[in-house]
Amino acid sequence: MSHPPADVDPLFEAVAAEMAAWLGDDATGHDLAHGWRVFHTAMELADSYPEADREVLGAAALVHDVHRAMGAGRDAYVHPEDSLEEVAAVLDDAGFPDAKRDAVLHCVALHEEYEYRGDRRDGDRIEVDLLRDADNLDAMGAVGVARCFAYSGAHDRPMWTPDSDDPSAVDHFHEKLLHLREEMHTDAAREVAESRHDFLVAFLERFEAEWYGRA
Incomplete structure (x- = not known):
């Protein structure tokens, strides 16, 4: 799903085309396919919230990971707020409406903050909550497992190091993924989560059993 279905608004196709230059060769699970999954999940969640601005939400879903691409070359984390100038350029090049650009930037700036880390700021727009929820849902379930191992492999981290403090894919479950259910902002997302x-949880139990040859 690195490309949109036929019925997607051409405005979103234009935004995605600009994002392809940023995310086209990503191997960490933050590629354009992820952007489209977040887009579609966010739009489905928005069915329960008619007050949501779908242009703002859809564009934010597609551009939210520019900061990931900015940090890729130096293997360092770049905060979303530090990507807003680049995000604005993507929106401008795609012909996104100027009047809604700041709302998209607001969503991007706040989308990656978490209560479990103690850095969450509550957004003042439903689009912020929907973007956060859609992005976090894509880190859960079967796709979330696949993305976790893809990310770990891309950063030369092993699957698991049970007798070591070195970071691994399984560690990421405990550090982040298992906390995400409690990070949901909307009732629609909580049900999916x-x-x-x-x-x-079931995957981890099975993984550990197979790791030690018990299944």
Whole structure:
């Protein structure tokens, strides 16, 4: 799903085309396919929130990971707020409406903050909550497991190091993924998160059993 279905608004196709230059060769799970999944999940969640501005939400979903691409070359984390100038350029080049650009930038700036880390700032727009929820849902369930191992492999991290403090893919489950169910902002997302969280728990149990040859 690195390209949109036929019925997507051409405005979003234009935004995605600009994002392809940023994310086209990503191997960490933050590629354009991720952007489109977040887009579609956010739009489905928005069905329960008619007050949401779908142009703002859809564009924010597609551009939210510019900061990931900015940090890729130096293997360092770049905060979303430090990517807003680049995000604005993407929107401008795609012909996104100037009047809604700041709302998209606001969503991007706040989308990656978490209560479990103690750095969450509450957004003042439903689009912020929907973007956060859609992005976090894509880190859960079967796709979330696949993305976790893809990310770890791209950063030369092993699957698991049970007798070592070195970071691994399994460690990321405990550090972040298992916390995401409690980070949901909307009722629509909480319902989806329950089953995806259960999948993460079941996967870890099976993984550990197979690791030690018990299954």
